[in-house]
Amino acid sequence: MRKEMKDDNEAEVSNNGYFGQVSNSSFSSLLSSKDRDFLLSPNGAQVKVSDIEGKVVGLLFAANWYPPCRGFTQMLVGIYEELKNSDPQFEIVYVSSDEDLDAFNNFYGNMPWLAVPFSDLETKKLLNRKYDVEGIPCLIMLQPEESNKEDGAALRCGVELIYRYGIHAYPFSKDKLEQLQEVEREKRDNQTLTKLLANKHRDYVLSQAEQRKVSVASLVGKTIGLYFSAEWCVPCAKFTPKLISIYEKINHELAKTGENDDFEIVLISSDHDQSSFDSYYSKMPWLALPFKDPEIKNLAQHFDVQGIPCLVIIGPDGKTITCHGRNLINLYQENAYPFTDAKVKMLEKQLEEEAKDFPRLVYHEGHHHDLNLVSDGNGGGPFICCVCDEQGSSWAYQCLECGYEVHPKCVTIIGRDNNVLLGR
Numbered sequence: 133m134r135k136e137m138k139d140d141n142e143a144e145v146s147n148n149g150y151f152g153q154v155s156n157s158s159f160s161s162l163l164s165s166k167d168r169d170f171l172l173s174p175n176g177a178q179v180k181v182s183d184i185e186g187k188v189v190g191l192l193f194a195a196n197w198y199p200p201c202r203g204f205t206q207m208l209v210g211i212y213e214e215l216k217n218s219d220p221q222f223e224i225v226y227v228s229s230d231e232d233l234d235a236f237n238n239f240y241g242n243m244p245w246l247a248v249p250f251s252d253l254e255t256k257k258l259l260n261r262k263y264d265v266e267g268i269p270c271l272i273m274l275q276p277e278e279s280n281k282e283d284g285a286a287l288r289c290g291v292e293l294i295y296r297y298g299i300h301a302y303p304f305s306k307d308k309l310e311q312l313q314e315v316e317r318e319k320r321d322n323q324t325l326t327k328l329l330a331n332k333h334r335d336y337v338l339s340q341a342e343q344r345k346v347s348v349a350s351l352v353g354k355t356i357g358l359y360f361s362a363e364w365c366v367p368c369a370k371f372t373p374k375l376i377s378i379y380e381k382i383n384h385e386l387a388k389t390g391e392n393d394d395f396e397i398v399l400i401s402s403d404h405d406q407s408s409f410d411s412y413y414s415k416m417p418w419l420a421l422p423f424k425d426p427e428i429k430n431l432a433q434h435f436d437v438q439g440i441p442c443l444v445i446i447g448p449d450g451k452t453i454t455c456h457g458r459n460l461i462n463l464y465q466e467n468a469y470p471f472t473d474a475k476v477k478m479l480e481k482q483l484e485e486e487a488k489d490f491p492r493l494v495y496h497e498g499h500h501h502d503l504n505l506v507s508d509g510n511g512g513g514p515f516i517c518c519v520c521d522e523q524g525s526s527w528a529y530q531c532l533e534c535g536y537e538v539h540p541k542c543v544t545i546i547g548r549d550n551n552v553l554l555g556r
Contacts, residue, residue, distance in 0.1 A: 159184055159274075162262075163225060163248065165255050171225060171246040179246055186276045187221045188303045190290055191259060193270040195229035196239035204269045204291060205243065212245060214299050221276075222302065227259050229268060263288070273304040296436050319434065324450035325352050328434070329398065331427060337398055337419045346419055353448050355395050355470050357457055358431065360442040362402035363412035368441045370521065371458060375443070376417060381466040394448075395469060400428055402440060445471040462522040480526065487527050487540075494529055494543055499536050503529035503543075517542055 163171060163181045170178035192208070194201035208224070215222045224245035230236040236250040248255055259265075263272050271290030287293070287309075293301045297312055329337060329348045336345040359375065361368040375397070382395050399420035403409040409423040421428055431437075435444050435455055443457030453471050454460065460468040464479050487507070494503050499518075507527050515528055519542040530537045 159189060162259070163255065165252055168249065168252060168255075172240075172249055173246055174240075174244055184223050184225075184246070187223050188276065189222075189274045190224040190304075191227055191263070191272040191274065192224055192245075193227045193229065193260065193263075193265045193272070194239075194268050195231075196235045197231060198268055201269045202239075204294070205239075208271075208294060209242070209244060211294055211299055215302055216244075219302070227256050229256075275303070275305060292436075292438070295438050296433060298433075320452070323452065325356060325446060326450075328358075328431065328446070328450070329421070329427065334422070334425070334427075337421055338413075339419055340413055340416055351396060351398075351419075352450070355448060355453075356446040357395075357397040358400050358435070358444040358446065359397050359418075360400045360402065360432065360435075360437050360440045360444070361412075362404075362440060363408045364404065365402070365440050367521070371441045372416070375441075375461060376415075378461055378466050378468075379418060382469045385466065385469075397443075400431055402428070447472070458522075462520075463526075483526060490527065490540055499531060501531045501533050501536070503531055503536070503538065505540075506530045 160169070160181050163184075169182070170180055171184075173179045192205075194205060196202065212222075212224055224243075226240060226243055226245060226247035228236050228240070228247065228250055230239055230250065233250050240247050248259075263270075265272075269291050271294065273287035273290045275287075287304045290304065293304065293309075301308065301312065326348055329351070335349070336347050337351075339346045357379075361372060363369075379395075379397055386394055397416075397418035399413060399416060399418065401409050401413070401420065401423060403412060403423065406423050413420050435442075435452070437444075437455075441458055442455070443461065444455050445453040445457045447453045447470075453473075457468075457471060460471055460476065464476075467479060468475070487505075490505050492505050494505075505527065506529075515530075515537045516522070517528075517539045518536050519538045522539075527540055528537045529540060529543055
């Protein structure tokens with residue numbers, strides 16, 4: 133199952149990636165039709181399209197049937213209401229991909245902004261084509277004509293910016309994003325472990341194993357994993373036991389070389405209440421930020437955490453090594469330590485050598501088609517393994533008919549038949 137994943141270089145906002153040369157013709161020509169010059173409002177009234185001329189307008193492409201749309205919409209409601217209170221020159225228009233009118237009404241009933249009528253299929257199709265919408269949720273930000281005449285650029289990645297900056301991205305202009313980008317550069321350049329984990333009210337983290345507080349200063353100089361997780365998260369429930377095992381193996385190996393205590397993990401919890409946090413953390417052998425600590429939100433924003441579980445690795449110098457520690461754990465287990473580029477390149481080279489002995493074609497008991505060996509260079513790349521539900525990259529066994537993919541390690545040899553390797 134193919135899933136888009138970001139690499140470390142994509143953590144920086146790039147104007148080239150966020151703006152597209154899409155003409156910002158008047159909103160009337162965009163959002164009206166020959167039979168309609170209005171948009172729907174939450175109270176059922178009709179609002180003239182001409183009433184939003186001169187405003188910053190976000191076009192929200194979403195649907196009730198897709199869980200990420202529901203999650204993002206809930207967040208966007210809070211951002212929208214806060215912005216509207218401070219600047220009425222902002223509006224959002226919902227462009228629905230709901231399956232029927234009842235679904236549209238139920239989903240739109242939770243939204244405080246305007247909407248293209250569900251029945252106007254032609255306008256919705258035109259907007260999807262115009263802005264080349266390939267996935268939802270998608271939030272296209274349009275500037276007022278007079279502030280955007282120089283290049284007619286539309287901000288194309290509003291969803292990521294809302295997750296990352298919240299209201300601070302407003303008014304979603306090129307100048308504003310350049311300012312945010314500069315602030316991020318300064319934060320990365322000046323990043324230290326103390327700045328990440330401590331604040332003026334707290335200079336410690338919690339230790340479950342020792343039932344005490346551990347000073348952040350004592351962690352400086354170590355490799356630290358920031359583990360964003362929560363008890364309610366199903367993928368976290370699967371990954372956490374694996375991470376505990378890997379954590380213990382890494383520290384066991386370090387102890388053999390006299391480098392014990394050089395690797396530590398800190399839980400950054402998204403649990404909903406103290407009891408859930410206590411229950412979840414009680415199973416873990418590492419450190420944690422206190423429940424509901426204000427730095428949790430700051431860290432999630434700083435590292436652009438859009439989903440959990442997420443494992444961010446901080447080096448001994450306090451700088452970020454990678455935001456994809458989970459993926460590296462899944463690929464290389466304890467061998468991934470210390471997660472540096474040099475170590476990953478060495479492991480990739482080893483995997484390339486091992487792959488020379490991989491069979492080109494296998495039959496997997498859990499699937500009804502032959503699976504072909506693929507890599508980054510011939511149809512492979514980041515994926516979610518259909519056996520273990522974990523991330524993978526580079527080499528995979530892929531069904532060319534339906535996209536089913538598994539890690540090579542998830543195929544167990546049980547025999548051969550007509551030159552096809554059988555697996556289970």
